[in-house]
Amino acid sequence: MTLPLSDSALIGTCLAATALGLIVMTSGGGGAAPTPDTAAQTETAASETAAAPEPSLPFGAVPAAPDAVDPEFGAQVRAYLLQNPEVIFEAVAEFERRTAQSQGDMDAALVQANADALFNDPRSWVGGNPDGDVTLVEFLDYKCGFCKRALPEVKALMEQDPNIRVIIKELPILGPESELAARFAISVLELAGPDAYDSVHVELMEYEGAITPDYLEDVASDLDLALADIVDLMESDAVSTVIEDNRALAQRLQISGTPTFVMGEQMIRGFVPVDNMLQAAAIARQ
Known part of the structure; x- marks a missing residue:
């Protein structure tokens, strides 16, 4: 908005x-500026006021500020x-x-204080160049329109800068469909690995309809994923902990919306085109 x-x-x-x-x-x-006579009268009045004792004020009262410049x-x-x-x-x-x-x-101070959770969490998907010299962390929600707009920009970033490492943090904040999608993606990563997660991530980001159990069943079928195992894991404490930890991390970083990107020690709040991401990468390398 x-x-x-x-x-x-x-x-x-x-x-x-x-x-x-x-x-x-x-x-x-x-x-208007005072004439000499007016100025003299003002000076006299001021001296008389200065000589007069100040009236006492009730306890806790604050003297009024002067009314005129x-x-x-x-x-x-x-x-x-x-x-x-x-x-x-x-x-x-x-x-x-x-x-x-x-x-x-x-x-920068917030990123430094939370660097391990941002850059070294083994539960998060890592894409791009795993050994890249600059890491981009994206906090996203699968129902977020600006996150969907950011998908091709992040893809372009990885294509134009082969030394970018990309990490995804699911941050479902837009309701039950967001949470359902996040649980599905996290479970796919755990059970089927990073390549399957990447396919699911792109599918969920490009999809414009309602995210329902039937839709996720179709996604699992199309990608030849074990739906029953995924559904079991989606409701587990392990997946809940990942989401809760991502939310706690976002709160510590004062992130209030998606998408939010962390690049080096910079935070980029909201959608930005690939050129801005490339500039942020250049700054991070300085």
């Missing part, structure tokens, strides 16, 4: 509104912003840069 305004647009709107507020506050008669300062800000409106958007860009840097640092 997308919001009507991007974060940048929203921040820019807020900054623009703040700037306009300053302009309004400092425009017209009320915002200093007129001279406000007039300077107004003039500067009118002459240099691009400064607002420069501030937005700098805010985005600092936010991205902070998020990247936090993601």
Whole structure:
């Protein structure tokens, strides 16, 4: 789901509104710089206020903030912003840069703290080049439309970069059909091996209909898999533990949706095309 305004647009709107507020506050008669006489009266009033004792406040009360911006300062800000409106958007860009840097640092720390569970779990499917110098971990849900869109992008990544190792983490978060599909895929990996899992994974990702027991029976039949053994394993504690561990890992990594990718120490939240994945791989190799 997308919001009507991007974060940048929203921040820019807020900054623009703040700037306009300053302009309004400092425009017209009320915002004009004081004349010498007015300035003298202001200075006298200020000295009298400073000399007067402060009224006592009830326990826990907070003094009210001043209502007005200093007129001279406000007039300077107004003039500067009118002459240099691009400064607002420069501030937005700098805010985005600092936010991205902070998020990247936090993601790297989370990946480092969970590296073993991410990259060395023997229960997860490994594809691409098992000895590749960069690993891509994908958290996915078989009912997720953006995960389905990501399938050809991940395939293209493995074709264009032969040194990519790919790991799949089932993260069923979209309901009973998601859980059924994840249990089926995990059971196939355990019983029939990585090649059979790869075939099932592609089938489930490309399928647009409802994931039902009858559909999974057809998949098993088409791939010549032992359905009875798979069904028995699907309801086992071992498969439940894999799913629970994947969910716990996602929670520790602050992953809230699918697809989410981990590449090196980077986290990529949401669908991205293969070019972005290749750029992330280049960064991971630096």
